[in-house]
Amino acid sequence: MLEKYRRATSESYKLWKRALQVYPGGVNHNLRTFGLHRIGLYPPFMERGEGSHIWDVDDNEYIDWWMTHFSLILGHNHQNVRNAIQARISDGLHLGALNRAQVEFAEKLQDAIPYLKKVRFSVTGSGALMYAVRLARAFTKKRLVAKARGGWHGGNDALLYHIKYPFSDEPIRNGVSFEFNDQQSLDSLLKRNAKDLAAIVIEPMLGAGGGLPPEPEFLPYLREETEARGIILIFDEIITGFRLCFGSAGKEVFGVEPDLITLGKIVAGGMPLGAYGGREDIMTLAEPGKTGGVWVGGGTFSSHPLSMVSGIATLETLHSLKREYKTLNQRGNRFRDHLNEKFEMKNHHILATGVGSIVFLHWLKKAIGDSPITPSKIGNAFDPTKQDLLQAALFEQGIFGYHGLGGISFAHTDKDIQMSQEALFRAISEVNTQHR
Ligand SMILES: Cc1ncc(COP(=O)(O)O)c(C=O)c1O
Structure with missing residues (x-):
């Protein structure tokens, strides 16, 4: 999986090597390594965005869940x-x-x-x-x-x-x-x-x-x-x-x-x-x-x-679009609930959190116990290595997000969500194969 990512992102790698020469850690915002430096990888460099999709400098296309740090609720290039x-x-x-x-x-x-x-x-x-x-x-x-x-x-x-x-x-x-x-x-x-x-x-x-x-x-x-x-x-x-x-x-x-x-x-x-x-x-x-x-x-x-x-x-x-918020929130809520049901069914220790259009994923080592969910309960159960590998696997599968996924915008289609779900489960099985 990591090799596939490397092969698909050679132009990003070249830029990453140059970035490391000019910026501490290669970045201007620590988060933009997307944690990949921790597993010996580098982040993709992005070139353009349109609606719910974004393309990197190697022309890989991604469904964007990060949407510029949750900013672009109308989609890219509206x-x-x-x-x-x-x-x-x-x-x-x-x-x-x-x-x-x-x-x-x-x-x-x-x-x-x-x-x-x-x-x-x-x-x-x-x-x-x-x-x-x-x-x-x-x-x-x-x-x-x-x-x-x-x-x-x-x-x-x-x-x-x-x-x-x-x-x-x-x-x-x-x-x-x-x-x-x-x-x-x-x-x-x-x-x-x-x-x-x-x-x-x-x-x-x-x-x-x-x-x-x-x-x-x-x-x-x-x-x-x-x-x-x-x-x-x-x-x-x-x-x-x-x-x-x-x-x-x-x-x-x-x-x-x-x-x-x-x-x-x-x-x-x-x-x-x-x-x-x-x-x-x-x-x-x-x-x-x-x-x-x-x-x-x-x-x-x-x-x-x-x-x-x-x-x-x-x-x-x-x-x-004032009235459309309800639909947007419902789509996010349904997706999150559906993911949590599937995680439980398939015995994946992953938890989807969020509200409305926001969907975070946490790869856990153990169950977090009763609600309410708190940051300490999540932190205590968190599996950082699996989370980093999931991040790389999602990029490799054409999903650009962070904190697991991120959020949908008004530009995201049902097809985007369906494809994201399929890619997510492929990414999870890649991680499980790689790291038991
Ligand atoms: C809740 C919250 N507050 C403040 C900030 C800081 O905003 P900015 O990155 O524009 O400085 C962020 C950015 O991620 C945020 O998510």
Whole structure:
């Protein structure tokens, strides 16, 4: 299997060797090795994408489940987004001043998320989280933040801890954590730290930490407890925003309104963007010259016109597909359930997690026990070698994904899903043959 992959990706290999000479580890984003370096392989270099498919530099075609880190819910190269960017590009790229599109884009976000009373744009999701935490600290005049273990909130210093299992119990400077979906863990954190906490940051569905939906009572409980104690609740919806519904999944799907929300990925249709906003009394601290305010933003490329027009085109298109989210979610839910049934039937120790269009796969050494599923339970049972081999086998079978698979978009067809399933089971038997 590994040999077949090597033979099919000779051009990628040449580029990989050059990349290793210029970048530490060959990459600009650690995740983009897709773990293949751990089994002596290299990742494919991608050339172009169209709809739900993507092609590498050796012209291998893949069904794309990664979809640019979950960003492209409309599919690659969507004509509305492309046309908007092309129409804008001849006026100059970025004029270093306010632009018309930034007003329109923010208005559209506000229409979709009514609790977004004020918003600001950064260039990345990492920046959005950094600024949201800074605002919460300024508002509460406290330093400590808490996050759910396994939560990935980008590369900013404020939240770059307790990401990978085994999670340390040690607090880091100004940072503590609790177990996602575990009320007891949350209670004990609050008991120890509530009076010092500025904010709790959480993804309504834990993304990179496992693709775990919240237990029904978990987010409402978190909301009650944070509200009672004056702790700012920040929903990081950089994956879930406009993924599970047209707007905030925390509010519309899980019934909980945070104080602040961060957005990114989907909302700018594949262009660089982060957004953070919410309560007026908190966001007002960002106003220039505000007494008691705090400096947030300031990026040269913030509200870049190309991101703004791409965002407008994306939101308009998604708005027209508003009713289709239900179908998209159902397709994902059905596929995940079906996979779990088949895994059990065939005695594969693999678990599919996710919600709606998101499908993660975890190759496990043993059963994880009773629900709720937590990142620690998955981490404790996880088989990293089999997972890495599965990753290589899936690439070799023409499936481009990560965390097992990733997510489907509006561009994915039933045929894509059926072919992915067939390829997945071929990949699993390759792995089992290779590594017993
Ligand atoms: C939930 C979540 N928050 C924040 C980020 C960081 O966003 P960016 O990569 O745009 O900096 C990511 C990126 O993967 C993410 O998944």
